[in-house]
Amino acid sequence: MSTRENKREAPVPVLALACIARPTFAVDYAQQMATRALAALQQEGWPVYGEARLLMDAQAAHEQALRLKEHEPDVLVLLCATFSDASMVVELADQLAVPVCLWALREPGAAGERLWLNSLCGAHIAAHALRKTGRVVRYLYGDPGEENLFVPLAALARAAATRRRLRASRLGLVGEAPTGFYGCQFDDLALTRVIGTTVSRLDLQRVFSAARSAPTSAVAAAIASTQERSPSLQALAPEEVQRFGAAYVALRTFLKEQQLDGLAVRCWPEFPQDFGLMPCATLGRLADDGFICACEADLHGAVTLLLLQWLSGAAPLLADVVALNEETNTISLWHCGNAPACLARAGAAEEVPLTVHCNRRIGVAGNFAIRPGPATLARLGVGPDGYRLLYVEGEILDEPVNRFAGNTAVFRPITAARSLLDRLILDGWEHHVAFVAGHQAQALEALAELLQIEGVAL
Template identity: 40%
Template sequence: MSHVVLVPTARPTFMTDAARERADAARALLEELGAEVVGPHDLVMTADDVEGAARGLGLDADLVVNVCASFSDATPALRLYAGLGRPVLLWSFREPGPVGDRLWLNSLCGANLFGHALVRAGAEVRWLHGDPGEPAVREALRKALAGQLPPRAELPREDPANRRERAGAAEVRRLLAGLRGARVGAVGDAPAGFTPSEYDPQLLDTLFGITVDRIDVEDAFDRVRAVGDEDRDRELDAACTAQPSLRKLDQEQTGRHAAVTSALRTWSTEGRHAALAVRCWPEFPTQLGVCPCSSLSRLADAGTPTACERDVLGAVTMLLLEALGSGTNYLVDTVDLDAPRNVVRLWHCGSAATSLAADPDSATQAVHCNRKIGVAGNFPLRTGPVVMARLTEDPDPANPAGLRLLLAAGESLPEPNRFQGNTAAVRLETPADDFVQGLVTGGFPHHTVVAWTDVRPQLRTAADLLSIPVVEW
């Protein structure tokens, strides 16, 4: 009989009843397949829960499974598995909620974040996606219990004899030179367990000549509180003219939204920031009583790229794409996989520029999908050809640049807004399940940048000039 340690991780801001139901079904399936399953029976959501799970994580297990019952930051992954010395199987579930509702679980994104943190820490992960009742999931677990874990992704490498299209080196060198001296405004620290939001300032300066201007969240709040009534009302009037649906929301919350927008705009102007990366939670909703998503959208519509969750490298990726001609772009999570259609769904909770909406004239503003307070966008993203890109640290110590560049492409398809916030259904040019497996087991961030202009030739040349390896699906 196989001995399995199963740990079901989750976060209380998601649908814990649905998460618990699927975690219980996962345990039952493993037992039905003949395994002796140990580990926490309830969802692991607190620091005490994690410590309890760590006490039961013996090295004699035949298989270690982390059920990503809902999204969680990577703190449990690092505590439980960074020093395990063996692969951990990350199991993510499909999204159960109806079209247009919030993400109930965000399980796939949680597995992606766990994978990034663990690979970055030198650990190895494998990935399984699907619900316990699916035949393919049953078969994959049967093989895993027999010692055949799902494979790690083979990251694509360019064939030197068949190089993909490049842009002219002189022109790209000129465009890269335009980034030197750029400043990114960063509000606060990286959220706990969000390893993609950590960055090396020296690396950014060396490669791109970009520096980071940081303030604490409380300093940002002081700036918001100092916004005068006249400035707040002027911004609110302008926002309501551009986005009339704001008038239907709680006036106190939209007033705070206007003050946040005004404060961030003033700080960004004073600091000559080319982009912003903002720690958008938990303090904004819990202490200030507002979500800054629509404020970030307003700034993006005015030409300043904005990244949530204080993702500085994400903001730098946005700046790089814009410098190379992408136009306005958006930082997204990969949250859903429809392998038969070769589709991934890209999403974030409502900070997209309204110019990126499928129909900008009906780009609705609403309450935040998780926090249920204002203000966040709620509209599907533009259709048409897209490029996905991401600069991230390279776990290969032999890489002198220290960064690698992820690239993929596809087509954003017309469909109703699948998840509350901003969603795009992208049919990839490469097998979608291979791409997501690469994200998780290859240790790539849960954040990528999506753009609607194909700047892959320019990005490849930029990577050549900077000696940054490209991983392109």
């Protein structure tokens, strides 16, 4: 994979399909639509289990649910091929503890004829029953083949698959949160109970020791591959470049040996003081490899990055909110040089510049603006009532000049930028926010509901 290609592995959702009906409606037509519905789902490229056979009673629904359960689906797609009471829906939900996407079809008959299907009413009665049983519910309305029909399903499916991955996720914590960075602290037990993530800790001095003894050939290979896309690395102090490669090898070995999805790293003051390196570009290089990396030991920030990467299939970034421009309705998102190369704005040159850290004046840190396009800002945090998830869609503007040394993104939310800033500050959100390419609000809304935490949409 090219380091300039912003694509990441995302979990593939598994779908189950069940079709319910009553014999007093237009069953032949309903069966045709069920067959088309199954084919349309399969064309989306998702694994789909189930069949187009119409279920007519609770016993048939029970038997189908047992068969579907064996495939451990993430979402049950329930086609209300005709009206039905909720007994079959409840039976399916009893066996399949997954969110449900109801599908209601359009009425085919001519004006003045009876309801052929009454499908929408069937979906309505099913939704009421499912919500009473505690299920997360979304719905589709339309016939197979309609444009954008599956948008709500895709959001729910991505959220459900991400929730599944979060339940088995593992992150590494290198060091502890810096003094006074209370928003970077976390409760291990609450994190595992609510989100599912477990944490493996690594002492900073062990990292430094492992880096100093890292295999020479591995360090040289890491430096060479980085210089290939960032020749500016060669202009930095050789000893700092060597430490960059050594820290990369040590941290990557830790990630692999512990089978981790990413890291939250205490990047100062010990890294520059005791090891002679700012690890910004080291973390960016690891992010190029597909791992998520959060600065300042922000573990909840790392989880935010993880869920955004799995929802979107793109690389996210953690940043500070550093400026507000009321005239352009934008906020500036910045951090000191840890962005992966795939987020770099395409400029006249192909190089992704690396330089010294803007404050510490030692290497190695990135220095480039973030590429423009639709984007979503999000933050998993802890409020007065426990975990909560904030999100807002918008766009990153095309800014040819990197406004602040390091990595800068100018974000225009769909809401008022001042209102976004108000909510972040007045509601006491942690100071790091994450952003990722694409619009992910529907999936984030569903994920918050699946995790049973507060979702805060702006």
